Amino acid sequence: MLTFVGLGLYDLGDISVKGLDYVRNADAVYLEAYTSRLMGADVSEMEAFFGKEIRVLAREDVEQDPHEIIERAASGQVAFLTGGDPMISTTHADLRIRAAAAGVATSIIHASSISSAVSGLSGLQNYRFGKSCSVPFPARGWFPTTPIETIAKNLELSLHTLVYLDIQKDRYMRIPEAITILEEMAEKCGIEPPTLYVGIARAGSENPVVRAGTGAKLKETDFGPPLHVLVVPADLHPMEREYLEVFADL
Known part of the structure; x- marks a missing residue:
């Protein structure tokens, strides 16, 4: 059995009682650490908490060579840990499909996800979100503009956009940097940059930071340590505007 266990935000x-029970009784525990991370706990703390040795997986371990995971799940109880909710990332859906093709039973233990937490923290109504996008760190000779194009299409439809920020092995994109990159993308594409953003830092912690305003305002805001996420709102409903005024300093 291969069980995908969400760790929460x-x-x-943040882990559910059901998830905790499964992990503590699993024969093997893997942690996917490239799509999201728990910033409030490191691997050694997780191992002490669960009473289990944890193998940390890189992207290639899951997407290119998941044979070990599937083979162990064919003969025992395997917990595959992910930050947030397990099935938000397509790479996890692909692993579940591969396991099913190998005749391995699978299950999911859900947890809180940033895709739902942003609505609670920002007050932006969840049914008004369009397609999400991710802003990657630019590389030499590579500067994709898909994120700003996605935002522009959503704004045309009066839909909000959840913008995920890049996570790499040794660095985390911050909100000011993401806004600068989006503005550069907009200039390159001849698109008007967004006039309003909502920045959220450390969702799920005791003291998350939520701020709304122009790009210039948020680039001067100290959001503190990662993880950060960004939202580009469409035209605001009066209740959304009031919520942001009360809880996000709009």
Whole structure:
């Protein structure tokens, strides 16, 4: 059995009772650490909390060579840990499909996700979100503009956009940097840059930071340590505007 276990948003207190019970009784525990991370707990703390040795997986371990995971799940109980909710990332869906093709039973233990937490923290109504996008760190000779194009299409439809920020092995994109990159993308594409953003830092922690305003305002805002996420709102409903005024300093 291969069970995908969501860890929630920030620390070890976010896992469900069901998930905790499964991990503590699993024969093997893997942690996917490239799509999201718990910033409130490191691997050693997780191992002490669960009472289990944890193997940390890189992207290639899951997407290119998941044979070990599937083989162990064919003969025992395997917990595959992910930050947030397990099935938000397509790479996890692909692993579940591969396991099913190999005749391995699978299950999912859900947890809180940033895709739902942003609505609670920002007050932006969840049914008004369009397609999400991710802003990657630019590389030499590579500067994709898909994120700003996605935002522009959503704005045309009066839909909000959830913008995920890049996570790499040794660095995390911050909100000011993401806004600068989006503005550069907009200039390159001849698109008007967004006039309003909502920045959220450390969702799920005791003291998340939520701020709304222009790009210039948020680039001067100290959001503190990662993880950060960004939202580009469409035209605001009066209740959304009031919520942002009360809770996000709009």
